Amino acid sequence: MKYRLMAFMAGRNGFDALSNTLIWASILAMFASRLIPNQVAHMIAYEISVLVFVYGYFRVMSRNLPKRHRENIAFVGFFQRRKLNFQQRKTHRFFGCPQCKATLRVPKGKGRITITCNCCGRQFTKRT
Ligand SMILES: [Zn+2]
Known part of the structure; x- marks a missing residue:
């Protein structure tokens, strides 16, 4: 079973910082959307968080490694620059x-x- 999972994941992007953030943020947003009293707004917020969740998993399963790697570097770099600016303010x-x-x-x-x-x-x- 473990071997089959490893064979399935070979050559795929796997979990990186951007995918993890997208998946966890979308799960939180799915729960948070329950708090919206308006039924239509609730459905829209829920649908968006499902789309973000699907995109996060698309990135995990993707075989286009160079493109996914560039996206992840850009994402991590953005927060590193913010952190550095804040530390040096x-x-x-x-x-x-x-x-x-x-x-x-x-x-x-x-x-x-x-x-x-x-x-x-x-x-x-x-x-x-
Ligand atoms: Zn210049």
Whole structure:
């Protein structure tokens, strides 16, 4: 039985951070949707959480590994950047480049400074 499951899962994506989050969030949403008193809104919320659940399992069973891997990296990276920005919020400020939208980190408490984007070279002045 265990061997058959392993053979079935060979070459498939399996459970990654994004799939786990989708599946657990959809299960929570299915229970939470019971609290919605409006019958139509309840059904819509329930249907959406079922679709998210199905998509989570589609990712687990998928054989398109490079694409699923890129999705997972983008998902994990998004939260890692948020965490890093939050950890550094007292010592640094973050600005978006007006030209290429890259996020630039500068030390806090330096007054008005000219910031040079290290992606496109654009300069702009901000208070830190
Ligand atoms: Zn730039």
